[in-house]
Amino acid sequence: MKARITVTLKNGVLDPQGKAIEHALSGLGFDGVGQVRQGKVFDIELTGTDKTKAETDLKAMCDKLLANTVIENYSVAIG
Amino acid sequence: MKARITVTLKNGVLDPQGKAIEHALSGLGFDGVGQVRQGKVFDIELTGTDKTKAETDLKAMCDKLLANTVIENYSVAIG
Known part of the structure; x- marks a missing residue:
């Protein structure tokens, strides 16, 4: 069985990496x-x-390893 | 409009980070x-x-920034 876990930052949490990508994309x-x-x-x-x-x-x-639930959300998809 | 790009390593490309997670999960x-x-x-x-x-x-x-197409695949989902 295959599963995909997606971990994303919660709204309101700063994402400097995302900001850098934004600037790089507009620079391109x-x-x-x-x-x-x-x-x-x-x-x-x-x-x-x-x-x-x-x-x-x-x-x-x-909860235990893959996500930091203080600042991150996760979703689980099986199949 | 919102889009999600998923970048994954191609099959056969070593993934030491994934291996470390494997070991950590079995350790837990x-x-x-x-x-x-x-x-x-x-x-x-x-x-x-x-x-x-x-x-x-x-x-x-x-192709230009987000993925290294030599070792990575990407998929684009809009909506």
Whole structure:
């Protein structure tokens, strides 16, 4: 079973990396680019077949290791 | 208009960060975790309304700045 976890910064949290990309894009001549925010994505292969257990496990992984829930949101997609 | 660009490593490209996460997860007691690979995600706000132009622009942004197409794949989702 394959799963994808997406971790993004919460609204209101400063994202200097995103700001740098914004400036770089406008420097390259791309007009009409508003806010840019960068996040992380984790592609995880799971050996089990139980989707409910997998979702519980993946959320626990996010809470314990993959995301800093003080400043980041995460979403889990299975399949 | 909002767009999300996902950049992932191509198959066969070593991902030491993903390997480290694999080991950390099994150290935390998560069983049944196979391969883990880490990628990046960019959430971009665009001011225009032309979807076709937006897609062309976003692909150009990936080719020029956001992805290293020698070792990375990217996908663009608008909306």
